[in-house]
Amino acid sequence: MAAVSAAADALARRHTVAGVLTWDEFALVSAAHVAARLNLFGNSTATAAASRNKAASRAAFAACGVPSAESTRVTTLREARLAAARIGYPVVLKPTGHAGSVGVIKAERAHDLPGAYTHASRAAGDDLRGREEGGVRVEEYLDGPEISVECVTVRGVTTPVAITRKQLGPEPHFEEVGHSVEAGDPLLALAGPVAIAALNALGVANGISHVELRLTDTGPRIVEVNGRLGGDLIPHLVKQATGIDLPRAAADIALGRDPDLTPTCRKAAAISLIYAPATGRLARAHADDALTSAPWLERLVWEREVGDMVNAPPTDEIGTARLAHIVAIDTTAERCLQHLAEAEDHLAIAVDS
Known part of the structure; x- marks a missing residue:
């Protein structure tokens, strides 16, 4: 500072x-x-x-x-087990210092906790035993x-x-x-x-x-x-x-x-976030004319280019899984979401793994 x-x-x-x-x-x-x-x-x-x-x-x-939600910070799997047992399953584990759902995962039962803890702690990285705001949090699932x-x-x-x-x-x-x-x-x-x-x-x-x-x-x-x-x-x-x-x-x-x-x-507006279907090199990313000329379409933006390496979610590498975003505008959110659901049929995406 x-x-x-x-x-x-x-x-x-x-x-x-x-x-x-x-x-x-x-x-x-x-x-x-x-x-x-x-x-x-x-x-x-x-x-x-x-x-x-x-x-x-x-x-x-x-x-x-x-x-x-009830929440406890932990730095070891043993602490995570104790916290989850006290809070009650299911629980959510998340890296304390991150944002954007990176490393966030649900453990439905005790059997799922070790894998969930590994996932969240890997995203927490060097913060696991560091600052007070670092580490992993075990939270009540809402x-x-x-x-x-x-x-x-x-x-x-x-x-x-x-x-x-x-x-x-x-x-x-x-x-x-x-x-x-x-x-x-x-x-x-x-x-x-x-x-x-x-x-x-x-x-x-x-x-x-x-x-x-x-x-x-x-x-x-x-x-x-x-x-x-x-x-x-x-x-x-x-x-x-x-x-x-x-x-x-x-x-x-x-x-x-x-x-x-x-x-x-x-009015209403909605966004659809398009993710990579697999991890590899983006080989094709195309939208047909029926989508690009739709009257409800406010924008279609490709965030990755053909030839880029992309990751299928979940991933800890922010920005490598999302390929594009589409924004729809209409009179209701329900109509916007319907447009966006149908839009996926007009996208051609391929990844060479």
Whole structure:
């Protein structure tokens, strides 16, 4: 952090720094530190650290009565066994310091735990016995659909602006295969207050938050709080569905301005994330005219090129499994998801293994 402070001070001597902003999960603490050092809008370093440290988050939620998953940090398989036995199967294992579902896996029963622990600890890497925020977490498995609440907080007042419904690949992994946002989603009234309570518990004062929850039989429960814009083009989906521009709001807040959160449209948008079918060299990646000319298609972007080495999920190498993404816009999320399901029939993908 000393190097970050020195760089910030040097920049401030040459320029007037108006705001500090990051969309990177791993830069949250540094951004908060710089904002505080330069007396600019942001969150405290403690709040940023708590949102990155799952143990600190869980402790804050428990102290404030926010419903969330029970969770324990472990550094050995023996500790993982004890934690899972206490929490009760099934459990989820995840590297504490990562994001984007890397290394996250479900252990249905005790027999599955050694393999699951190996998978999660391999993704944790050097963090396993290192910093307090490193290692592996054994968490209670929350059954039910997974959603996120996209929240905007200004001077301690939070406004939930949209619900993102997440589509996941088959268990035991939690590979994200798509998301959908629909203006006026009725879940906002149910899950929004829980998201607000979680952000209040962490002391979030300013910025955009991506709050992940599961809709369980007992109501919405927090999976985790991400003190940043959501990934996978979720802010783009929100803008297409509601007209609310979350990246612009994030910039306005960093500059000390009140963001405009007025909805200007009432539609739906969804994204499909296309993965490599096998590990090897990408030999073919093509979409036919019926897809590229579809009236509902907002974008089709190939993220990998023919000739690239790609990995079939799950993989710990971020960016090597996703081949493309497709965004659909229509009147409802259901229609968007139907378009995206049919789109896969119009893709030709081949991998030489």
